[in-house]
Amino acid sequence: MYVCVCAGVTDRMIEAAVRDGTRRMKDIVETFQLGKTCATCVEMAQDIMQQSINNLDLAYDLMSQEPAQLPAYENNLQMSA
Numbered sequence: 001m002y003v004c005v006c007a008g009v010t011d012r013m014i015e016a017a018v019r020d021g022t023r024r025m026k027d028i029v030e031t032f033q034l035g036k037t038c039a040t041c042v043e044m045a046q047d048i049m050q051q052s053i054n055n056l057d058l059a060y061d062l063m064s065q066e067p068a069q070l071p072a073y074e075n076n077l078q079m080s081a
């Protein structure tokens with residue numbers, strides 16, 4: 001979806017920039033020249049950038065957790081006997 005029609009910037013471009021390490025709106029604006037004509041896109045671009053950051057943080061949190069502990073196989077046998 002286009003976020004900035006004036007500069008041809010999509011939500012996927014912003015998401016990719018966040019994945020590549022961008023964390024400041026100033027950098028999004030400078031990289032894509034977003035918001036420099038009518039500026040109606042800036043708030044939506046900020047929302048998409050923040051959501052992308054939150055999604056990445058959640059993914060990193062999930063990757064750092066231990067896998068769920070499954071009951072030992074022997075315990076399963078005893079429980080079903």
Ligand code: FES
Binds near residue numbers: 036040
């Ligand atoms: S829509 Fe982004 S500057 Fe106009």
